[in-house]
Amino acid sequence: MDLPSALSLALPELILAIGAMAVLVFGAFRGERASGAVAVLAGAALVAAAFAAALGPLGVAFNGAFVMDRMAAYSKVAIYVASAFGIVLGHGWLGRVSNQKFEYSVLILLATIGMSMMVSSGDMISLYVGVELQSLALYVMAAFQRDDAKASEAGLKYFVLGALSSGLMLYGISLIYGFTGAMRFDAVAAAVSGEAGTGVIFGLVFLICGLAFKVSAAPFHMWTPDVYEGGPTPAVAFIAAGPKLAAMVLFARTLSQGFFGVHDQWAQVVMIIAAISFVVGAFGGLMQRDIKRLLAYSSIANMGYALLAVAAGTQAGIQALLVFLVLYMIDITGFFACLMALSRDGRPVTTIAELSGLRRVNPGVALALTVLSLSVLGMPPFSGFWGKYYVFKAAIGAGLWPIAVAGLVASVVAAFYYLRIIKVMWFDAAPAPTDGAPAETRLVAFASAAFCFPLVLVALALLDPAARNAASALGLG
Amino acid sequence: MPLPALAFYILATVTVVSGLAVVSARNPVHSVLFLILAFFSAAGLFVLLGAEFLAMLLVVVYVGAVAVLFLFVVMMLDVDFASLRQGFAQYLPLALVIGIVLLGEMIFVSVAVADRGAAAGKVPVAAAADMTNAEAIGRVLYTDYVYFFQAAGIVLLIAMVGAIVLTLRHKPNVRRQKVAVQVGRRRKDAVAVVSVPTGEGISE
Numbered sequence: 001m002d003l004p005s006a007l008s009l010a011l012p013e014l015i016l017a018i019g020a021m022a023v024l025v026f027g028a029f030r031g032e033r034a035s036g037a038v039a040v041l042a043g044a045a046l047v048a049a050a051f052a053a054a055l056g057p058l059g060v061a062f063n064g065a066f067v068m069d070r071m072a073a074y075s076k077v078a079i080y081v082a083s084a085f086g087i088v089l090g091h092g093w094l095g096r097v098s099n100q101k102f103e104y105s106v107l108i109l110l111a112t113i114g115m116s117m118m119v120s121s122g123d124m125i126s127l128y129v130g131v132e133l134q135s136l137a138l139y140v141m142a143a144f145q146r147d148d149a150k151a152s153e154a155g156l157k158y159f160v161l162g163a164l165s166s167g168l169m170l171y172g173i174s175l176i177y178g179f180t181g182a183m184r185f186d187a188v189a190a191a192v193s194g195e196a197g198t199g200v201i202f203g204l205v206f207l208i209c210g211l212a213f214k215v216s217a218a219p220f221h222m223w224t225p226d227v228y229e230g231g232p233t234p235a236v237a238f239i240a241a242g243p244k245l246a247a248m249v250l251f252a253r254t255l256s257q258g259f260f261g262v263h264d265q266w267a268q269v270v271m272i273i274a275a276i277s278f279v280v281g282a283f284g285g286l287m288q289r290d291i292k293r294l295l296a297y298s299s300i301a302n303m304g305y306a307l308l309a310v311a312a313g314t315q316a317g318i319q320a321l322l323v324f325l326v327l328y329m330i331d332i333t334g335f336f337a338c339l340m341a342l343s344r345d346g347r348p349v350t351t352i353a354e355l356s357g358l359r360r361v362n363p364g365v366a367l368a369l370t371v372l373s374l375s376v377l378g379m380p381p382f383s384g385f386w387g388k389y390y391v392f393k394a395a396i397g398a399g400l401w402p403i404a405v406a407g408l409v410a411s412v413v414a415a416f417y418y419l420r421i422i423k424v425m426w427f428d429a430a431p432a433p434t435d436g437a438p439a440e441t442r443l444v445a446f447a448s449a450a451f452c453f454p455l456v457l458v459a460l461a462l463l464d465p466a467a468r469n470a471a472s473a474l475g476l477g
Numbered sequence: 478m479p480l481p482a483l484a485f486y487i488l489a490t491v492t493v494v495s496g497l498a499v500v501s502a503r504n505p506v507h508s509v510l511f512l513i514l515a516f517f518s519a520a521g522l523f524v525l526l527g528a529e530f531l532a533m534l535l536v537v538v539y540v541g542a543v544a545v546l547f548l549f550v551v552m553m554l555d556v557d558f559a560s561l562r563q564g565f566a567q568y569l570p571l572a573l574v575i576g577i578v579l580l581g582e583m584i585f586v587s588v589a590v591a592d593r594g595a596a597a598g599k600v601p602v603a604a605a606a607d608m609t610n611a612e613a614i615g616r617v618l619y620t621d622y623v624y625f626f627q628a629a630g631i632v633l634l635i636a637m638v639g640a641i642v643l644t645l646r647h648k649p650n651v652r653r654q655k656v657a658v659q660v661g662r663r664r665k666d667a668v669a670v671v672s673v674p675t676g677e678g679i680s681e
Contacts, residue, residue, distance in 0.1 A: 010624075017631060024638065062624035103642045110635050117628060129628045136632060140639035155643075175586065181595025191595070199589055 006061035009068045012049040012076055013116050019045030020109035027102035035102035039091040042105035043084050046112065050080035053116075060122060064184045067122035067253075071322070074470035075119040075249045078326050079242045083112040085333055085444060086238035092440040093234045093340055097348070104144065108238060111137035115246035119253075124173045124183045127250060131169070131214060134243055135162050141235040142227055154230030161213065161223040169210025175203030185258035193261040201265050207254070208269055215247040216296075217273050217303045218280035225284075228296035233348065236292060237336030240299055241329040248303070248325055252310045252318055256474050263313045270311040271403050277304030278410035285417045289351050291339060294417060295332065298376060301414055302328050308407060309391045312398035318471035320390035323463055327387040327456070331375050334448025338369045341437035341445055349434070352421055357430025365437055366425045368449035375452040377418040378411050383456035485525055492518040505551045513544045530610035 007014060019042065027038045053076035060067050087105050094100050114134025121127045139162060143155020177183060179199035180191035192200055213220040228236050255266050281301025288294040306328075309321040342349040342358075342365060349355065358366040375382035388411065395404040437445075451459065491514065498511040516539045523532035591597060604613060618626055673679050 017627075020631075021634075063621060065622075065624050101642065103638055106638060107635070107642070110631065110638070113628075113631060125622075125625050126628070129625055129632065133628060133632050133635065136635045136639065140635070140642060143643060146643050175590075178590035178594045178596075197593060199586075199593065 005057075005059075006066070009057060009059050009061045010066060011056050012053040012080070013113055015045055015049040015052055016109055016113045016116070019048075020106055020113065023102075023109070024106045027106065032100050032102060035091065035094075035100045035105070038102040039087050039105045042109050043087050045109060046080045046084040046087070049112075049116075050077050050084075053077050053080065063123075064186065065121070065123035065126045066117075067120050069120075069473035071249065071253070071318070071470040071473040072116075072120035074322060074466060075245060076116050078329065079112060079115045079119070079246055082242040082245070082329050082333065083108050083115075083238070086234065086241070088440050089237055089333075089337060089340060089444060090234035092438055093232070096438065097232075101144075104141070107137045107141055111141070111238075112242070115242055118246040118250040121250060121253070122185050122257075124177065124185075124188075127254060128166075128170065128173060130250070131211075131247070132166060134246065135166070135214070138235075138239055138243060141238065142231040144232050144235055148230075150230035151232060152230075154227045157223050158227045158231075165210045165213030165220065167210075168206050168213070172203040172206025172208075172210060175206065176200055179203065185254065188258040189260060192259060196262045196265070201262065204259055204262070204266060205269060208251075208266060208273070211247060211251050211254070212273050212307075215244055215251065215303045215306070216300055217307055218277040218300055219273075221277070221280060221300045224300055225288075225293045225296040228292045228299075229290055233292070233336060233340050236295075237333055237340075240295065240332045240336065244299070244303065244306075245325045245329060248306050248310070248321060251307070252321055253474065255310060256313060256318070256476055260313070260476070267311045267313055270307050271400065274304045274307035274311060275403055275406050277301060277307065278407050278414075279304075282410040282413040285414060288417070289353065291350060291352055291355075291421075294352070294421075295335060298414065299332065301410060302376075304410070305388060305391045305407060308395050308400065308403060311403075312394045312400060313476065314394060314398050315468075315471050315474070315476045316397055317394040318474055318476065319464075319467045320387075320394040322467040322470055323390045323460075324387035326463060326467075327383040330448050330451050331372055331384055334368065334372045334445050334452070335376070337441045337444035337448065338365050338372065341365050341441035343435045344432060346435065352424055355421060356424045356428035358425040358434070360430045361433045362437065364442065365445060368445045369425060370422050371449040371452050372445075373418040373421050377415040381453055381457075383452045386456060386460055481525055485522070488518045488521040488525070491515075492522065505556070506548065509544060509547045509551055512547065513540050516540050516544065527604065528610055530614060 023038045023041045023045070026041070027034050030037070053073050056068070056073070058068050058070065058073070086108050090104050090108065091100075094104055111134050114130050114132070114137065117126055117130030117133060121130050139155055139159040142158045143152055145151040146155075176188060179197055180188050182188045182191055209220060213223075216224040227239070231239070255263075255270070259266055278301045281297045281299075281304060284300070285294050285297035288297060306321055306324055309317045309324060311317070312320075339349070342355075342362065344354070355369075358369070371382065375384035378385045378388045392404050392407065395401070395407075495511045495514040495518065499508045499515065502508045502511060516535055520532040520535040523529070523535060604610070608616075671679060
């Protein structure tokens with residue numbers, strides 16, 4: 001394929017990369033007072049890239065390293081929209097809480113390039129470079145408030161453990177390369193199709209461990225609660241949404257495109273990771289007092305459900321993964337937006353106890369938080385239920401019912417802590433009024449609560465065929 | 478013994494010995510100097526392999542830039558190397574056990590790859606005779622792998638932006654050089670020619 005047509009396939013990434021560099025230069029010359037303009041321009045680049053991804057051509061470029069198929073297009077649109085919301089939330093928050101820095105929007109753009117490389121990687125090198133591109137930007141965002149000891153701790157922990165996981169992943173990739181002689185997923189698939197030696201499986205396990213670190217699945221989750229607690233709230237909201245989708249899609253693509261021949265081997269590993277994740281997520285969350293730590297455990301549990309969908313190894317599983325993650329991203333963004341909307345005397349609300357009596361002092365946010373909690377716990381008409389419904393249906397369809405039952409039990413246990421939030425908000429006494437919620441957090445919180453119910457019923461009619469269409473790109477049965 | 482084999486053994490011995498000296502030298506400046514020696518001998522090994530371009534890169538980039546940077550760091554940062562060495566003897570047994578296990582695993586994996594890997598029993602592909610080293614590397618780097626090359630560039634950009642975001646701090650009350658003001662200054666703003674009558678001096 002010649003360069004111009006390869007570049008036309010990679011148009012979304014080109015828009016983001018050139019846009020990021022342009023706004024970086026613009027911001028560097030204009031200084032901090034340009035951060036509003038930088039945020040607007042970065043958001044415009046994301047919207048343009050989303051249109052380019054949705055309407056652009058499909059194909060494979062750069063010697064198979066870059067795959068733009070329907071799954072990549074679907075994930076890219078979701079990721080770009082999530083990143084645009086990340087800029088909206090981050091810009092307003094930085095203006096209020098710490099000093100405004102235009103680099104925040106630029107870092108979101110750069111992380112988004114990494115995520116889109118991840119979802120369209122067709123090669124071990126683009127897998128690694130994409131992961132690293134995304135993670136490096138996220139490390140900086142987690143440590144963004146460098147005067148805050150907890151934020152610095154969060155950034156450092158995230159960086160050190162992320163570097164460790166990159167090491168594991170690279171070791172796995174080098175073993176896979178050594179034993180199959182291939183870097184491209186299709187060539188690896190051809191090499192492992194007959195029977196795969198122990199060496200390849202060994203490398204594959206390392207690769208899975210490295211990727212599990214990036215999606216914060218247990219037992220590789222230890223960084224998650226600290227990063228969520230210490231990092232600036234908008235940065236955590238960003239980390240909890242798009243990067244998870246990107247890493248899970250990468251997970252699904254690597255395993256089902258590169259290693260479908262050894263599905264029995266990796267399905268066991270992924271199922272065990274999934275089961276540990278939802279058990280750790282459900283029981284770990286019970287003890288938490290800090291809302292952000294609670295959300296960290298919630299995300300660990302939810303990554304377990306997503307991995308269960310990957311382990312199914314069917315087209316229905318991939319479709320379930322795509323629907324589940326998009327619904328989860330909307331939920332979690334709304335949750336963090338509620339958290340950013342709440343403060344008392346200028347100090348952000350961080351513990352569950354501080355939510356008490358929210359019904360009286362801030363009924364709008366209390367209602368949004370209630371809807372979002374019910375949705376994350378999986379109450380029937382809300383969006384979280386539909387995500388889990390797809391996942392469990394796919395898992396049972398693939399015969400994984402023991403793990404699916406364990407997942408159901410874990411989600412019942414996890415329901416306790418969401419119900420506790422609701423109880424504290426609606427039935428406890430309010431100690432003091434909260435400050436007025438900033439407009440953009442209120443907007444995002446209400447919009448995502450409205451999406452959880454009732455808009456989700458309309459959206460599913462569009463999401464279901466789109467996700468099925470996207471999942472068919474992997475060509476599974 | 479033919480000359481290339483002799484050169485190989487001399488260079489390889491020097492590389493290994495200076496590598497050991499890097500970690501065992503007491504003075505950190507000596508460590509860096511041994512590191513430079515190791516780089517030079519490794520460059521010699523590259524020349525023996527017919528990779529002249531890589532040999533030159535190793536000397537120019539690693540000796541010329543990286544090692545000199547190390548020297549700067551070692552000399553300018555006040556790192557207390559004596560305290561870093563504290564507990565060396567205490568942790569030595571555990572470190573030895575872990576090191577030996579790691580070495581064993583690496584040998585095991587390398588033997589397995591050499592024995593049953595994808596390239597087992599195959600002869601390395603010789604470089605094309607009509608192409609120079611630099612041309613071959615350039616073709617791979619800028620044509621086949623241009624996507625990764627550009628993406629790696631963005632990774633470095635993030636590292637730079639991140640370092641600046643996390644460390645740059647504009648302090649107030651610091652007098653900065655304002656080049657535009659300096660350049661825009663004109664003679665009539667700064668110099669006045671006054672004719673002074675003899676013997677009267679100038680008031681003010």
